[in-house]
Amino acid sequence: MSSHLRAGFSAARNTAHTIASQSRSRACLQPRVSGPTTFKRNATSTTPHSLIFDPGEMEASRCTAEGTRKLKEGDVRTANSLYKRSAEIKRNANSLFNLGITHYQLKEFDEAIDVWKESVALQPQSADVHANLASAYITSPLPRADLALHHLHIASSLSPEDPEITFNLATILEATGRLEQALEQYKRSREFGAERAVMHIQDVTARLRAKEMQEANMYNNL
Numbered sequence: 001m002s003s004h005l006r007a008g009f010s011a012a013r014n015t016a017h018t019i020a021s022q023s024r025s026r027a028c029l030q031p032r033v034s035g036p037t038t039f040k041r042n043a044t045s046t047t048p049h050s051l052i053f054d055p056g057e058m059e060a061s062r063c064t065a066e067g068t069r070k071l072k073e074g075d076v077r078t079a080n081s082l083y084k085r086s087a088e089i090k091r092n093a094n095s096l097f098n099l100g101i102t103h104y105q106l107k108e109f110d111e112a113i114d115v116w117k118e119s120v121a122l123q124p125q126s127a128d129v130h131a132n133l134a135s136a137y138i139t140s141p142l143p144r145a146d147l148a149l150h151h152l153h154i155a156s157s158l159s160p161e162d163p164e165i166t167f168n169l170a171t172i173l174e175a176t177g178r179l180e181q182a183l184e185q186y187k188r189s190r191e192f193g194a195e196r197a198v199m200h201i202q203d204v205t206a207r208l209r210a211k212e213m214q215e216a217n218m219y220n221n222l
Contacts, residue, residue, distance in 0.1 A: 012104045012112070012135040013128045060090035064098065076105045087115075093123035100132060109140035127159035134168065145176050163192035170200065179208050 067082030080102035087095040096119035103112035113136045120129040134148040134155065152169040159165055170185030183204045190197035 012101065012132040012139075056089050060086045060095065063089070064095065067098065067102075071102065071105075076102050080106060093119045093126065093129070096122070097126075097129060097132075100136075104132070104136055104139075109136050112136045113140070125158060127155040127162065127165065130155035130158065131162075131165050131168070134172075138172065145172055148172055149176070161192050163189050163194035163197075166192060167194045167197055170197070174200070174204060179204055179211070183208065 063082045063086035067079040067086065070076075070082060071079035080099070083095065083099040083102055087099050096115045100112045100116040100119065103109075103115065113133065116129055116133045116136065120126065120133065123129060130151040134151040137144040137151070138148040149169070149172055152165060152172065155165045156162070156169055166185050166189040170182045170189055173179075173185060174182035183201065186197045186201045186204060190201060
């Protein structure tokens, strides 16, 4: 199952969150997390107020900004250390989100899952954290399609017109044999702008027709 999923599945979202911002971040490895690769918004650096009154927050913000810079340069290990330091100082949903990004890119999937679970507990309405948890669960050496589906269903409910989330949901539904549901989600993904869904729509449609013909033949042979 896992090899089928990885052929099309977009992995974790990859743009670092700042301490101040709740803005969505993504990447595509396909990753969706801090900094490099192909996912929309770039990280910024600091919180607008109060830093001059709080040296701890100032240091956490500095680590976040430096970690994001290192991540964009491809130095994931250093970025991991900096994000870890930021989370130690200011343990919030964003700092944990960023830390999970680096664990994911280092293929430390258990660590990524742990910090993203903590992040989503603090910010349960974040579609990106749920989407990233799904990516980690399905990309880990022992894939958990059930947990990936759980988090993708939540992510889809929070961001119903996100083409990548919808596509990933369709991919896992297809891989687990739920072809009718997969087809529906592929069509939604295409509607929202995922061009690569077209090929999958054709493939799943053909598989469903073949299944119907097989069932009809079995019925006629009774």
